[in-house]
Amino acid sequence: MLKKGKSKIRLILFIGIFILLFLLFGYLIKTDRKLSTPESFFKDITSVIKTVICYPFSLFNKNDINNQTESYIIEKNINDTLNKEVKELKEQLSLNTTLTEYEVINATVINRSINYWLQSLTIDKGKSSGIEENMIVITTNGFIGITQKVSNNYSDIKLLTTSDNSFKIAVTIEGDGKIINGVLNGYDSKEQLLNIIGVTDYLQIKKGYRVVSSGLGGVYPKGLYIGEVERIDTDSYNVGQIVKVKTMQDFNNIHYVTVLGRTN
Amino acid sequence: MKKYIILVISLVLDGILSNYLKYINGDLSIFTSMFSIISLLIVYPLFNNKKKYLIVISIYGLIYDLFYTSLFLYNSLLFFLIGVILKSILKRIKLNYNNNIFFLIIIIIIYETLQVIILSFFNVIKIDLYNYFYKIKNSLLINIIYGELWWIILNYKKMKKTY
Numbered sequence: 352m353l354k355k356g357k358s359k360i361r362l363i364l365f366i367g368i369f370i371l372l373f374l375l376f377g378y379l380i381k382t383d384r385k386l387s388t389p390e391s392f393f394k395d396i397t398s399v400i401k402t403v404i405c406y407p408f409s410l411f412n413k414n415d416i417n418n419q420t421e422s423y424i425i426e427k428n429i430n431d432t433l434n435k436e437v438k439e440l441k442e443q444l445s446l447n448t449t450l451t452e453y454e455v456i457n458a459t460v461i462n463r464s465i466n467y468w469l470q471s472l473t474i475d476k477g478k479s480s481g482i483e484e485n486m487i488v489i490t491t492n493g494f495i496g497i498t499q500k501v502s503n504n505y506s507d508i509k510l511l512t513t514s515d516n517s518f519k520i521a522v523t524i525e526g527d528g529k530i531i532n533g534v535l536n537g538y539d540s541k542e543q544l545l546n547i548i549g550v551t552d553y554l555q556i557k558k559g560y561r562v563v564s565s566g567l568g569g570v571y572p573k574g575l576y577i578g579e580v581e582r583i584d585t586d587s588y589n590v591g592q593i594v595k596v597k598t599m600q601d602f603n604n605i606h607y608v609t610v611l612g613r614t615n
Numbered sequence: 616m617k618k619y620i621i622l623v624i625s626l627v628l629d630g631i632l633s634n635y636l637k638y639i640n641g642d643l644s645i646f647t648s649m650f651s652i653i654s655l656l657i658v659y660p661l662f663n664n665k666k667k668y669l670i671v672i673s674i675y676g677l678i679y680d681l682f683y684t685s686l687f688l689y690n691s692l693l694f695f696l697i698g699v700i701l702k703s704i705l706k707r708i709k710l711n712y713n714n715n716i717f718f719l720i721i722i723i724i725i726y727e728t729l730q731v732i733i734l735s736f737f738n739v740i741k742i743d744l745y746n747y748f749y750k751i752k753n754s755l756l757i758n759i760i761y762g763e764l765w766w767i768i769l770n771y772k773k774m775k776k777t778y
Contacts, residue, residue, distance in 0.1 A: 372692060373736075376692065390685075390687050469686075538641075543641050
């Protein structure tokens with residue numbers, strides 16, 4: 352009798368621990384949650400250690416670094432010119448803000464996440480440099496991801512190649528004078544193409560059309576280059592199109608990035 | 616002491632290799648390392664006290680999270696679960712040179728399966744079977760070699776006596 356009671360308690364305890372563990376997993380795995388103060392503190396410390404350990408090995412990539420630094424100087428100059436133009440136009444049109452407004456923060460990639468499923472990078476800039484969660488990250492080849500889990504001196508970038516369900520970006524498909532809206536969501540790992548959903552069936556889209564961010568929703572700037580249309584499929588219900596997009600970026604070879612933050 | 620050296624070497628190697636090998640969804644290197652996870656099996660026979668083993672690998676998982684994933688405590692819990700599974704399997708079976716390969720494969724499959732179950736259950740990412748098997752396939756080669764190498768190094772004297 353006593354034994355039966357004990358085994359019942361054990362079973363209840365086991366189920367309780369199992370449920371608790373599962374709920375804990377659910378909280379920990381959230382990619383869009385903000386880091387707590389201790390997490391942020393430890394992330395900063397471990398990132399410094401990691402940088403020191405990997406420093407001798409980063410010397411192998413020196414040639415790449417020189418090329419990319421050069422291109423960044425050019426890009427910075429272009430951004431300055433654009434900013435001047437936008438300022439002048441705003442004055443003429445009496446606008447307070449435009450969808451293309453952003454501030455530029457250049458950063459170096461110091462680490463890749465080991466977790467294959469989450470597809471992220473770590474950069475050497477954080478809150479102290481003005482980075483916040485959900486800021487756009489670009490390279491010279493266009494839009495590559497958004498910031499997440501920002502600590503004081505480091506941030507993670509969620510790449511476009513992730514299959515994260517919550518990663519949705521409003522985009523515009525442009526070509527032959529047409530402007531078609533859609534939502535960038537998901538990555539086809541077999542073909543290595545990005546998926547755009549929410550495009551109605553009757554709209555004619557051709558291979559080679561440009562895909563840029565639409566700026567709708569006010570979270571991300573407008574007009575950031577993402578890639579070009581590679582193929583068009585119909586969805587499983589035959590009511591919409593899934594547009595497959597090829598990016599110019601080699602995601603296996605990212606060393607320097609630019610984070611864009613809204614200025615207002 | 617030996618066991619802690621193996622754990623540290625595996626952790627550092629994982630970090631270094633992850634920065635050089637292909638890692639993109641659908642474009643993985645066939646040498647994708649999972650040395651830290653493999654080391655959970657390598658160090659298992661070196662612990663006489665299996666409770667201590669579970670504590671050590673949980674702390675190891677926490678360090679792994681702090682350094683590489685930004686998912687604090689996530690791998691700590693996963694490593695603990697893997698430890699419990701390993702403990703229950705290896706209670707009955709003794710590790711040797713031949714079945715070591717089998718267990719190396721098993722530990723990779725267990726880790727990936729647990730990840731896929733958790734990520735799918737909480738609707739974090741879309742996981743298809745192709746990607747699941749692709750990840751396992753690309754992780755096998757280098758990790759089996761790494762695991763076997765450690766087994767030979769640790770059991771060199773025993774093997775010398777046998778042959």
